[in-house]
Amino acid sequence: MKTSLLQVEGLTVRFGGLTALSNLDFKLGEGDLLGLIGPNGSGKTTCFNAITGLYKKNSGSVLLRNKEITHSSPQNIYRNGITRTFQRLRLAIGLSVFDNLVIGDAMHLNTSIYFNVFRRSNLRADIKNRLEQAEEILAFFNPKLIDNIYQPIGKLSMIDRRRIEVCRALISKPSVLLLDEPSAGMTHEETRDFMTDLMEIKIKTPKLGVILIEHEMNVIERVTDRCIVLSYGKKIAEGDYRDVSTNKDVRAAYLGED
Numbered sequence: 429m430k431t432s433l434l435q436v437e438g439l440t441v442r443f444g445g446l447t448a449l450s451n452l453d454f455k456l457g458e459g460d461l462l463g464l465i466g467p468n469g470s471g472k473t474t475c476f477n478a479i480t481g482l483y484k485k486n487s488g489s490v491l492l493r494n495k496e497i498t499h500s501s502p503q504n505i506y507r508n509g510i511t512r513t514f515q516r517l518r519l520a521i522g523l524s525v526f527d528n529l530v531i532g533d534a535m536h537l538n539t540s541i542y543f544n545v546f547r548r549s550n551l552r553a554d555i556k557n558r559l560e561q562a563e564e565i566l567a568f569f570n571p572k573l574i575d576n577i578y579q580p581i582g583k584l585s586m587i588d589r590r591r592i593e594v595c596r597a598l599i600s601k602p603s604v605l606l607l608d609e610p611s612a613g614m615t616h617e618e619t620r621d622f623m624t625d626l627m628e629i630k631i632k633t634p635k636l637g638v639i640l641i642e643h644e645m646n647v648i649e650r651v652t653d654r655c656i657v658l659s660y661g662k663k664i665a666e667g668d669y670r671d672v673s674t675n676k677d678v679r680a681a682y683l684g685e686d
């Protein structure tokens with residue numbers, strides 16, 4: 429039996445009269461790569477926002493390594509080991525790769541008074557540490573990225589921006605990584621290369637649990653071990669790609685969209 433990382437039970441999120449996520453249950457174990465699929469508006473991003481504490485849950489619970497984090501703050505959830513990327517990139521375009529990596533992590537630390545009063549003398553050491561950390565994570569993800577460490581994000585290709593966003597999510601050494609449509613805005617070729625990198629990450633960090641939201645079904649087929657299908661906020665199927673892709677409810681949900 430695999431060690432449980434994430435356990436979601438009865439998760440429900442409503443916006444006024446709309447139930448964006450309805451009584452969702454699933455588990456993620458160490459090393460799992462779980463696909464989260466479903467038509468537009470079916471609740472995939474809402475699921476990530478609820479798990480990471482950005483959205484309030486109307487009911488249900490989220491456990492990380494059997495510890496309840498349902499009502500924890502986004503900062504605490506981040507510190508406890510769940511990180512994510514966003515469907516629309518959230519990088520500061522004018523800032524360098526290094527700045528973006530550092531800001532991503534520092535954003536989650538409560539630096540103000542503590543930093544100013546007690547740690548100013550350590551600033552130089554802190555920057556050096558962070559540079560080492562940034563180089564380490566870039567090398568880990570894809571060594572070619574290090575050459576661009578002082579380049580502004582705006583100068584990078586879409587795939588490299590996505591890679592940097594993943595590096596930023598990995599810098600805190602999370603146990604759960606949530607990827608929200610990383611292939612959005614990438615060509616087929618870039619998507620293929622990106623997924624190859626992702627598979628490398630999985631090999632190098634075999635315990636990392638990943639949930640991937642993705643609309644390209646061939647990607648889901650190639651990289652996931654299991655997937656969950658949402659339709660109107662409800663889970664309508666779960667299983668390996670072959671099972672869910674032939675499931676009649678799933679076909680109906682997708683046909684309805686087209």
Ligand SMILES: Nc1ncnc2c1ncn2[C@@H]1O[C@H](COP(=O)(O)OP(=O)(O)O)[C@@H](O)[C@H]1O
Pocket residue numbers: 443446448466467468469470471472473474475
């Ligand atoms: N902050 C919000 N306020 C109001 N409605 C929202 C909000 N976030 C998402 N929704 C609604 O919840 C539903 C699910 O959205 P979302 O989770 O973004 O879908 P997906 O990521 O599967 O495309 C949609 O109907 C969307 O309009």
Ligand SMILES: [Mg+2]
Pocket residue numbers: 472473474515
């Ligand atoms: Mg979405």
